[in-house]
Amino acid sequence: MKLWGGRFSKNASSFVDEWAASIDFDQILYKDDIKGSIAHSKMLAKQGIISKEDQEQIETGLIQILLEIEDGKIEFTHELEDIHMNIESILTDRIGDAGKRLHTARSRNDQVATDIRLFLKDEITNSIKFIDELRAVLVKIAKNHVDTVMPGYTHMQHAQPVSFAFHLLAYYEMFTRDKKRMENAYESTDALPLGAGALSGTTYDTDRDYVRHQLGMESLCANAMDAVSDRDFAIEYISAASICMMHLSRFCEELILWSSSEFSFVEMDDSFSTGSSIMPQKKNPDMAELIRGKTGRVYGDLVSLLTIMKSLPLAYNKDMQEDKIHLFDAVETLNTSLKVFTEMIDTMSINKDYMRSAAKKGFMNATDAADYLVKKGIPFRQCHEIIGKLVLYCIGEDLTLEEVALDKLKEFSDQFDEDIYEHIGLLACMDAKQSVGSTSQVNVRAQIERAEAALSE
Numbered sequence: 001m002k003l004w005g006g007r008f009s010k011n012a013s014s015f016v017d018e019w020a021a022s023i024d025f026d027q028i029l030y031k032d033d034i035k036g037s038i039a040h041s042k043m044l045a046k047q048g049i050i051s052k053e054d055q056e057q058i059e060t061g062l063i064q065i066l067l068e069i070e071d072g073k074i075e076f077t078h079e080l081e082d083i084h085m086n087i088e089s090i091l092t093d094r095i096g097d098a099g100k101r102l103h104t105a106r107s108r109n110d111q112v113a114t115d116i117r118l119f120l121k122d123e124i125t126n127s128i129k130f131i132d133e134l135r136a137v138l139v140k141i142a143k144n145h146v147d148t149v150m151p152g153y154t155h156m157q158h159a160q161p162v163s164f165a166f167h168l169l170a171y172y173e174m175f176t177r178d179k180k181r182m183e184n185a186y187e188s189t190d191a192l193p194l195g196a197g198a199l200s201g202t203t204y205d206t207d208r209d210y211v212r213h214q215l216g217m218e219s220l221c222a223n224a225m226d227a228v229s230d231r232d233f234a235i236e237y238i239s240a241a242s243i244c245m246m247h248l249s250r251f252c253e254e255l256i257l258w259s260s261s262e263f264s265f266v267e268m269d270d271s272f273s274t275g276s277s278i279m280p281q282k283k284n285p286d287m288a289e290l291i292r293g294k295t296g297r298v299y300g301d302l303v304s305l306l307t308i309m310k311s312l313p314l315a316y317n318k319d320m321q322e323d324k325i326h327l328f329d330a331v332e333t334l335n336t337s338l339k340v341f342t343e344m345i346d347t348m349s350i351n352k353d354y355m356r357s358a359a360k361k362g363f364m365n366a367t368d369a370a371d372y373l374v375k376k377g378i379p380f381r382q383c384h385e386i387i388g389k390l391v392l393y394c395i396g397e398d399l400t401l402e403e404v405a406l407d408k409l410k411e412f413s414d415q416f417d418e419d420i421y422e423h424i425g426l427l428a429c430m431d432a433k434q435s436v437g438s439t440s441q442v443n444v445r446a447q448i449e450r451a452e453a454a455l456s457e
């Protein structure tokens with residue numbers, strides 16, 4: 001018998017029951033559902049809406065059910081639609097009328113909204129923990145590579161020399177902002193819908209603030225209709241998750257490129273790589289590719305939930321049952337991707353020598369050579385042209401700038417002196433960057449110090 005079966009003279013076909021049920025995916029909410037129900041029952045007893053004895057039976061019964069679910073002893077049914085009605089029905093089978101009193105002054109609409117928020121608060125905490133672990137690993141690796149020179153690119157062409165630490169710290173900044181976005185989503189999630197009833201509040205003398213306190217939530221949803229109608233907090237989380245996945249994906253893309261023989265800057269550990277079933281020599285950076293692929297999946301979750309919500313009139317509509325599929329998928333995908341990514345970069349090997357020799361190519365010190373002439377009093381535009389011609393000469397002769405003899409350099413400008421060579425060394429080019437936040441060793445060490453201070457907070 002359905003918990004709402006009174007008005008009906010006929011059951012839905014079992015195919016329809018199964019098709020419309022959410023129990024297959026919302027059973028993950030069992031802990032939060034039970035937590036919410038216990039808090040609700042305590043409030044009902046405190047307010048004299050149910051007896052103390054009923055409350056005790058409800059609480060003991062729910063705790064028993066929780067343990068049995070955890071032991072895998074409970075079988076849920078599609079007929080009972082979702083986790084909320086499955087648990088309530090099992091409880092009522094066991095304790096009778098007391099169980100039937102639990103749903104007083106409550107609707108599944110405020111119940112499910114509460115469960116999702118409780119669930120999401122925990123998962124955002126996990127996301128933040130995984131982001132922090134990643135930030136710590138980035139800083140740890142960066143510390144060893146302040147003087148590891150590599151090419152910095154624009155348009156995927158050699159641009160200016162940077163340190164590997166500097167490149168890693170760029171990602172550190174991005175993940176730090178991702179954490180901030182997660183904290184904002186947490187704040188939006190941390191409000192209690194319970195007590196809103198179906199949509200307009202309840203006639204009982206409830207104490208919503210007591211329930212809020214029991215459930216450790218920061219505030220009460222201020223408007224009952226809003227409380228049951230919106231899922232913007234979940235959309236906020238998935239937006240933050242999408243941005244974080246985008247950062248992971250860009251990083252993965254670089255690691256995949258850097259793993260190719262054209263670069264050989266890094267090599268993923270065997271435990272994060274796979275081979276080919278036909279080509280014996282292959283070692284593929286599969287995990288990085290998978291994270292890049294899963295990014296599309298999280299974007300899909302975001303667009304799905306936005307689309308589910310976009311035309312819904314207030315208040316609750318059954319469409320919203322689909323929210324969980326996308327929210328849960330985004331949570332699981334982001335958190336596992338962060339975990340895999342962090343371990344993957346923590347165990348990869350870094351080939352300083354290849355980075356350095358790649359940095360020697362592509363005339364990345366050309367800007368610095370021009371700056372050298374500027375310091376000798378030649379206007380920058382003219383220096384740009386002189387060095388441009390010198391680069392063209394070097395391409396023809398297959399030389400780097402620093403391989404050109406001083407006599408030859410003087411043919412391009414008589415302002416060149418012996419000290420040009422120390423000015424255009426790769427480390428010198430890096431260290432000449434004085435602006436705050438630049439790639440010079442001094443500035444990168446300062447960035448690392450700031451990051452370490454932030455991480456130990």
Ligand code: ARG
Nearest residue numbers: 022082108109112316320321
């Ligand atoms: N399984 C439903 C969901 O996840 C619970 C809320 C149902 N409310 C209702 N009025 N039918 O959205």
